[in-house]
Amino acid sequence: MKDYTDNCPAFLTNVAGNHLHEGLTKLLAESGLNLSKHQLRILFYVYEEDGIEQKQLREFIKLSKISLVKIINDLEEANIVVRVPSENDMRNNRIFLTSLGKKLKTPLLALVDEHRGVAFRGFSSEEIDSYRSMLKRMIHNLAGQ
Structure with a gap:
């Protein structure tokens, strides 16, 4: 089993993703910003396009309509959107x-950058670019399945 967990890209990607989300959630909570990973994803899209259509957001995020509505409700209750x-x-x-x-955009993005710096500590900029490129290609390859 160890060979599978050490060599399976899907397993490794999932574990890395979980660590990334948990670490960022902890960092945000310590800073007084109690936002879920889904709330963050929505905010990133709204930061890119203020006034984005909810339908378009759902297509990007790949969440059910009910889940997206709940997350947006929570962000509205917090007076963020x-x-x-x-x-x-x-x-x-x-x-x-x-x-x-x-107002939250600058401190939020600073925390995300700080967390990204921890995650990529010891990586060269070329390695980071290569990793990002591979993930984008993998997402593209799997999106049509």
């Missing part, structure tokens, strides 16, 4: 940052 009905399709909402959501 607000939903506004889309002008083009009243069945769809656009997700905007509140003033608090905007």
Whole structure:
């Protein structure tokens, strides 16, 4: 079994991902930012496109409609985002940052960068670029299955 756990890319990726999420969640909690990994993912997309359509967000994040609504509800309750009905399709909402959501961006991204620095300690920039490139290719290869 040790050979499988030491050599299986899927297993290793999953373990690394779990450590990344747990470490970042702990770092955020210590800083007073109690955000889940899914809330973070949503915020990253909203930081890239303030006013992103909820439907588009769901396609990117690959969560069920119910799960996404729950996460957005929680972010709204925390006054980090607000939903506004889309002008083009009243069945769809656009997700905007509140003033608090905007204020959180800089410290949140700083914590993510700090955590990334810990995760990639001892890696060269070429190794990091190669790792990122391989993951993107793997995601692309598996997305159509």
